[in-house]
Amino acid sequence: MKNNIYAPDRIITETDRVLGWRDFFSLWFSLGIGLAVLQAGAVLSPGMGMVTSFYAITLGSLLGCLLLALAGVIGFDTGRSSMASMAYSLGKKGASVPALLNLLQLIGWGAFEIVMMRDAASLLAARALGSQSIWANAALWTWLFGIGATAIALGGPLAFIRLVLRRWGIYLLLIACAWLSLSLWRHGDIHRLAAAAGNGSLPFAAGCDIVISMALSWLPLIGDYTRFGKSARQSFLGTLGGYLLGSLWMMVLGGAYALAYVGNGDANALLVALSGAALGIPLLLILIDENENAFADIHSAALSSALFIPRQVKPLTLIIGLICTLIAWQVPLSQYENFLLLIGSVFSPLFGVVLAEHFLVRRRRNPAPGAGLSWRAFAAWIVGIAVYQLLLRDYPQVGATLPSLLIAGLLHLGLARRGEFNSAR
Template structure:
């Protein structure tokens, strides 16, 4: 029997392949909600909003983003297909190649960024423990080591990783790490003074919520790659929602608190230094190990996207993409690539406004093929992108993610109600 992990991304997962319960999905999304980027997002919020404002933005933004993420996860369960393969229901089979290509480009870039973040944190911990001249403080060594580990996890496939690694012991290591960081913060910081710390006003509250929402929505192009293996729509929805909400709330709040308590600027390396000082850096080390899961998800989902574009099996594509991410992390100055990645990422919020409306309101979770007039979906998507860019340019204090998603969805619904002209 063929391993279901190697199924083509557009092939329906049969009932026998739906093996992930809510605890499996909770473990996966709790893990993906925890990471160095999430810690840094919390650190970005706290100077401008203060502790109370940051916690409010984190709570509201996480709830909104996680609800949308969980709804997109249900689409994966309903269709039994990967995220990019589900685009065919809205954009048509040919039209789905556009988001698949964009997703492939962004995931290769973000996979490289994950390796860079892990490399920098590991090099810092090694230099603090063994000295800056130690072999283990060499960034190149960690680049290749983390690239190898992430690629190996992606080759093993999501089911083996989630059920064997995450559910059995990975989630417990993460709970220990976050609990340890929380306890260290309680011991080292003036909690009363921290809670009373006001923001400097440089970040509007709505923009802070937008940052938090965008962290959850950054997983929209990947979520169905894993939820298609869910046992039921109910377990899929609540496992995804609860897992990512719990992980991101906890870690983003920790990032904001550590930044206010121990960091005098928003520099990522300064936050790492502060975190490495907690309990000899052991909690940061555990989170660093977990960061491989984010890189694994980027590599695996990039392989699924590329499988829709080229006639190759998923596993060889996984190996190629893992090597590409590692090479980019090793030799390319990623700071010049970051704006391009953010630009690509901005197209997916309005796209999923279209996809969610199509699935839940127009097709009512049915699996009828996309209408021949998929130009309507493309028009709504393009208008949503324009709204996003306009909001960023002229109303950055309001935020762009939710307005773009909502307007694209409403426009698609309105266009779909118009009778087709033959």
């Protein structure tokens, strides 16, 4: 396929709509199977206990995945990438703001993914071959994973999803998840885990908010893939089923392993525990799959940058991949974690506006977007960001992700209805 098929502002035609529900299920199941998802579960269980954290994971996953799948329908309806479709809500000039923020956060998170893979691979190599082995060298793994993720992104998502994930990749992941589950069942005290009470440090609502935010972190990317769907129904069901099953399974496993072998949410301790389960083979399979998360970050970052730089996507993909790898190699990323989380927090209320605009105001119709900036949409977005920060600072036990999304969406809907009323007078 021609490289320009991935141009972010290109409207996908019927002949380009080649992905069915099995493709989306494979993709999103794969993206739901990740080290960050495991670690999120490990954060929940010590504070909430296994049973309560299971309820929070289930409820949060259902809500987050429903919103994620709905956002995927927007990509199908518009035929454009996630950031290009922002023009329908924010105006063409206004869409450049989230595109720039998305570019910054995806470069950062792409580097984080490489770091997580590097740390896990170095740990596995050190346990198997000794800490003095060249394969335990962190810098070596940084470049190997950076090059691997960039190579996948250069190949494009369509070929990767259809030729790798759907044909055999998903089966390796199912084996890894089942193997980790069986190892926990055989060697962990399941009855003790089920009866374990949390230390009370994490309220139920805050736990749900963490789970929801994991799913919603993919909102700025999902349209980059669902625009190639054969139908809105297949895009919705494949995304919903795949990410729900993958993330739910991984978070529960992460929480259970944390209680069984770690006792807290420490990421390195969790990796040590997982590396010892079933000879570390399931963790190795998950580690190989983690490249797909980095690939998704790099590919979508290239699409966002293509909205500013009039170049084809492949050269931009190569540049973004190199930048992510250099950051992972040289920069202590802990210094930037709060900055990246701050950028990420703006997308929850933004998609409250986008979802309300697409489904309730325009009712899935796509008239030509305005050339300027929609102040109505920006006002609702800014209020949503303020609500998010206020709740995060003063009411962390309530959670901030879902309330800010709902308030921004309802405010935008109200302003739109008022504008329609005034226009009709």
